[in-house]
Amino acid sequence: MGNKKNLLNEKLKEKGLKFTNQRKDIYDFFLKNQDKHMSAEEILSEIEKGNSEIGLATIYRTLQLFTDTGIIVKHDFDDGRSRYELKTDNDVHNHHHLICQVCGKIIEVNMDLMDELEKEIEDEYDFEITNHIVKLYGHCKDCKK
Amino acid sequence: MGNKKNLLNEKLKEKGLKFTNQRKDIYDFFLKNQDKHMSAEEILSEIEKGNSEIGLATIYRTLQLFTDTGIIVKHDFDDGRSRYELKTDNDVHNHHHLICQVCGKIIEVNMDLMDELEKEIEDEYDFEITNHIVKLYGHCKDCKK
DNA sequence: GTCAATGCAAACGCTTTGCACCTTG
DNA sequence: CAAGGTGCAAAGCGTTTGCATTGAC
Numbered sequence: 001m002g003n004k005k006n007l008l009n010e011k012l013k014e015k016g017l018k019f020t021n022q023r024k025d026i027y028d029f030f031l032k033n034q035d036k037h038m039s040a041e042e043i044l045s046e047i048e049k050g051n052s053e054i055g056l057a058t059i060y061r062t063l064q065l066f067t068d069t070g071i072i073v074k075h076d077f078d079d080g081r082s083r084y085e086l087k088t089d090n091d092v093h094n095h096h097h098l099i100c101q102v103c104g105k106i107i108e109v110n111m112d113l114m115d116e117l118e119k120e121i122e123d124e125y126d127f128e129i130t131n132h133i134v135k136l137y138g139h140c141k142d143c144k145k
Numbered sequence: 146m147g148n149k150k151n152l153l154n155e156k157l158k159e160k161g162l163k164f165t166n167q168r169k170d171i172y173d174f175f176l177k178n179q180d181k182h183m184s185a186e187e188i189l190s191e192i193e194k195g196n197s198e199i200g201l202a203t204i205y206r207t208l209q210l211f212t213d214t215g216i217i218v219k220h221d222f223d224d225g226r227s228r229y230e231l232k233t234d235n236d237v238h239n240h241h242h243l244i245c246q247v248c249g250k251i252i253e254v255n256m257d258l259m260d261e262l263e264k265e266i267e268d269e270y271d272f273e274i275t276n277h278i279v280k281l282y283g284h285c286k287d288c289k290k
Numbered sequence: 291g292t293c294a295a296t297g298c299a300a301a302c303g304c305t306t307t308g309c310a311c312c313t314t315g
Numbered sequence: 316c317a318a319g320g321t322g323c324a325a326a327g328c329g330t331t332t333g334c335a336t337t338g339a340c
Binding site for chain 2 (some may be wrong): 324
Binding site (some may be wrong): 022059076078098100101107109111113116117118120121124125126127128130131132133134135136137138139140141 | 146216220221223241243246250256258261263265266269270271272273274275276277278279280281282283285286289
């Protein structure tokens with residue numbers, strides 16, 4: 001994982017920002033939980049289960065920083081809090097999510113859905129699309145019955 | 146507009162709910178602003194510009210009721226407050242929105258984007274899709290330059 | 291040593307809720 | 316007149332911010 005930590009260090013240096021323990025801890029946390037979508041509170045309590053002390057305000061400030069830097073992605077799954085996920089290299093556009101309306105499970109969709117449609121829409125509406133968010137609601141295989 | 150008001154009355158009766166002045170005013174307001182996406186505060190202040198007095202809590206409670214009843218649709222355009230819009234008859238699935246990242250304009254998209262893709266995804270992920278939300282971010286024709 | 295980062299607590303902004311009063315059916 | 320609806324003010328809740336202190340470079 002050493003090389004990945006250096007990656008954080010580099011991104012921070014690029015912007016003249018400091019490499020602090022808190023930022024390292026939060027980044028490590030995302031590396032260890034790449035499949036999850038965690039809220040600020042969840043991140044805080046998980047990190048505190050480890051060894052480190054950290055303030056909630058710092059969590060929020062760091063999440064904002066990482067989001068702006070493109071290290072993580074912020075999601076809204078309609079549960080009243082923002083959720084965050086490490087941005088992977090092959091996320092050119094963001095991937096999409098299936099949201100189970102019964103159990104709340106979030107399933108990632110990596111098919112690229114929208115390329116064709118975006119072109120159609122750009123022509124039809126004279127609008128230049130830079131990003132899109134697709135959320136698909138329904139019932140997952142366990143909850144279908 | 147009389148027949149449309151009766152429509153509200155009917156929907157309320159179905160559920161054993163009362164037809165009050167406040168509910169009528171809010172419904173009328175949506176009928177008069179079918180193209181807009183209004184927040185609770187905006188609805189309140191517009192209604193108060195008319196003649197009627199109404200409390201903000203009532204606005205919220207009514208918006209929730211209308212949303213549950215399928216009279217209106219609740220949207221999130223990432224500006225920290227929910228926005229509401231009358232649900233039109235041809236909204237089988239919700240329509241979608243282009244969001245200009247420069248001027249904030251919201252443009253409605255009525256192309257049905259997702260029918261094909263939904264089928265693909267349902268097979269691929271064994272997930273039964275009941276609804277979807279698509280938000281497309283970018284630059285509108287006025288802001289493209 | 292300087293400037294950014296942190297932690298705490300207070301503030302914020304939207305939304306929800308408890309409760310006494312009012313209105314619809 | 317009974318049950319639901321309203322208005323007010325207070326509370327809730329996630330998130331942000333001011334400020335004094337701490338820590339990285």
